[in-house]
Amino acid sequence: xxxNQLRLVWIYPDLLSTYGDQGNALVVERRxxxxxxxxxxxxxxSDQPIPTSGDIYLIGGGEDRPQRLAAERLRRDGHxxxxxxxGAIVFSVCAGYQILGHEFINDLGQREPGLGLLDVxxxxxxxxxxxxxxxxDIDPRLGLPQLTGFENHQGVTRLGPTARPFAQVRLxxxxxxxxxxxxxxxDTVFGTYMHGPVLARNPLIADLLLKLALDVNALPPIDDRWxxxxxxxxxxxxxQPA
Ligand code: GLN
Numbered sequence: 001x002x003x004n005q006l007r008l009v010w011i012y013p014d015l016l017s018t019y020g021d022q023g024n025a026l027v028v029e030r031r032x033x034x035x036x037x038x039x040x041x042x043x044x045x046s047d048q049p050i051p052t053s054g055d056i057y058l059i060g061g062g063e064d065r066p067q068r069l070a071a072e073r074l075r076r077d078g079h080x081x082x083x084x085x086x087g088a089i090v091f092s093v094c095a096g097y098q099i100l101g102h103e104f105i106n107d108l109g110q111r112e113p114g115l116g117l118l119d120v121x122x123x124x125x126x127x128x129x130x131x132x133x134x135x136x137d138i139d140p141r142l143g144l145p146q147l148t149g150f151e152n153h154q155g156v157t158r159l160g161p162t163a164r165p166f167a168q169v170r171l172x173x174x175x176x177x178x179x180x181x182x183x184x185x186x187d188t189v190f191g192t193y194m195h196g197p198v199l200a201r202n203p204l205i206a207d208l209l210l211k212l213a214l215d216v217n218a219l220p221p222i223d224d225r226w227x228x229x230x231x232x233x234x235x236x237x238x239x240q241p242a
Pocket of ligand 1: 060067152
């Protein structure tokens with residue numbers, strides 16, 4: 001961060017924003033402002049270059065064709081690699097998560113290279129599409145409460161040795177591999193299948209991104225009663241028998 005200004009980059013809202021992903025940008029922005037930070041939010045369309053000087057990058061979910069176009073453009077652009085080399089934080093959801101891995105199956109049924117920023121590989125699941133509410137326990141190393149969200153994906157994502165599972169599901173399918181893992185992360189790059197939008201349902205994940213960007217262990221507390229009410233409502237709804 002420079003000049004006490006947090007630079008938040010939302011990648012390709014024109015292609016990867018099918019599931020209310022703007023909510024994730026709004027939550028990070030608001031929680032940063034509530035801590036007195038000046039925030040410059042940059043929404044980068046897919047015909048624009050990705051800036052390399054961002055602190056936090058968000059990349060959302062999308063349908064199969066826009067996902068392929070986004071992967072092509074991000075590979076061609078190349079700047080997200082540089083941003084991560086510079087220590088940027090990346091938080092990705094579903095299609096965005098798959099794009100950050102080594103490869104996924106595109107809308108033409110072909111293997112599409114990803115960016116390889118996460119050590120994960122996605123294949124097309126042969127079982128029923130993973131759709132529904134999810135509750136999961138986040139890796140205790142990250143010190144976060146239970147994860148709640150909604151998944152909707154056909155892809156099944158396997159983790160390689162340098163990716164850690166972001167969470168273990170109690171309810172839902174997560175990565176779809178049958179081992180209960182959900183999402184993946186390495187030092188500064190995070191991926192999850194959770195929609196919701198996930199940061200509105202799990203605001204302490206937004207705070208984790210802010211702490212990493214600011215390189216601090218704690219942030220001033222803020223009034224989270226509204227978020228808590230939403231979280232509790234969604235957790236209770238997820239636990240209702242279908
Ligand atoms: N197209 C991908 C899949 O179905 C991602 C879907 C999404 O972003 N919800 O696996």
